[in-house]
Amino acid sequence: MNRVRFAPSPTGYLHIGSARTALFNYLFARHSGGKFLVRVEDTDLQRSTEESTRSILEGLKWLGFEPDEEIVFQSDNADKHRETALRLLEQGKAYRDFTPKDERADGDVKAAIAERAREQGAEKGLRDNPYRDLDRTASDARAEAREPFAIRLKVSREGKTSFDDAVYGLQEREHSDIEDLVLLRSDGHPLYNLAVVCDDIEMGITHVIRGQDHLTNTHKQILIYEALGIEPPIFAHLPLILAPGGKKLSKRHHGEIVSLTTYRDKGFVAGAFRNFLALLGWSPKSEDEILGLEDLIEAFTLEGINRSNAVFNFDANNPRRWTDDKALWMNAEYIRTMPLDELIPMVRSELRSEKLWREEYDDEDRVWFEMVVDVIRERFFTLKDFSEQGRAFFSEDFDFDPAAVAKHLKKRPKLEEWLPEFADRLEKLEDFSHDPIYEAANEFCEEKDTKLGILLNGARVALTGQAVGPSMITAFELLGKERSVMRLRSKVAWNEA
């Protein structure tokens, strides 16, 4: 049975790239009837926080990925990792390195690495550590004398490692390009490469599905598997998600846009965002794009993953383009087509958080509430729209869009008399439903020798504060006689700037 894991390091919120990695792991597990596990890689004690762990798990839950077994915390296994390093030392497959640890600069680590490499040039040999072939008794003696040391893997001088990546194909790397990696720090803490390998073995992981940034490091892990005499799992590396312009998508430069919780907080339907994420770097055989969780599970295969990085397109300077257009479109598509039963709870919690919720909506006004939601969702993009653009349906306290007031009211000064007059007509209607309202509106316009649109567009602004919205006749019906009449008579909109 396949066993996969999602292994985030808790050093911040859940990045959308990580969320997609979790998604692919989850889909792979479900598609093949395997297990989806979660392991929190908290070996970097300095940077790991509990709050981050909490927010990552919350994010996974929102997307609907519950782990099939208890969550593993990597730091709990540190002793085992240490034992493993010691065992390799014992077997002569690793050695003690007594070189004093050099303090690395905090800022641009990458630049420092490149600089060092440039200086060392071609004469640098990755095998020339003086302690690599230190006599065993001498090594033991120095360790006995409490001299600090790190444990490094003894990579053989000749040959190469290779593995067949499920996405990128055959990968080969010369040993001469791989240094003797550190397994255990001089302070006794295990390092990442050792920890992942040990834990993946311990957890019985069969497929490692992770970001492409791990592709070249995989060779180091293969070397550890070999030293341990254990068959490595199958690796499948995923293309990265980039920012517009092909740059790295980072918190530092792109802010909250990279955090999964942003999407929840800004009114995304989890299923819609999940659907969008799935299409970034993977595609189904069919041309369908709207895929629910079950569809994704059925269609998902490693073969469908492509190799080039995907750009997550958005415009930080344009509020309507705050995230990828297609993601927004997809969210709108979900909102207007999903079963009402599923949408209602989401709208309820949105209204609750904006203090617009009334218990009657779940009770005696339930039918009315569902009708309203069903009508207004047609033009909405996010769940937030229910409390913003749709606010007038749930509260008397709503704003008027100045552009709408200018275009549909101020430009037609006569409406200031007509709307209250029309209110009188509506008030007299015994049957306040579609046809009678429509007739009354038509009659009124004939009398005033004006077009229906002028009256209704003006009414829309007066009743909802918006220039766009559902059919106005329907809006009258939904708001009811009392509120319609009151708002038509109100001068509030006219006094807006």
Added chain:
RNA sequence: GGCGCAUUCGUCUAGUGGUUAGGACGCAAGGUUCUCAACCUUGAAACAGGGGUUCAAUUCCCCUAUGCGCUACCA
């Protein structure tokens, strides 16, 4: 600096040794008419560049360019 990976419309992508290079988002135009940011229809829009191999290359090979990743006693 070294090593690795990638490159099809603006973006996400499909695809093949011979195709009108397909779809989606976005964009544009037209339609609908009570509004449009909804809906319907139509349209513009791509094989990074240069060499090979071949009857034929977007597809296979090489080089260049560009981007990304790794290169750490980070994960």
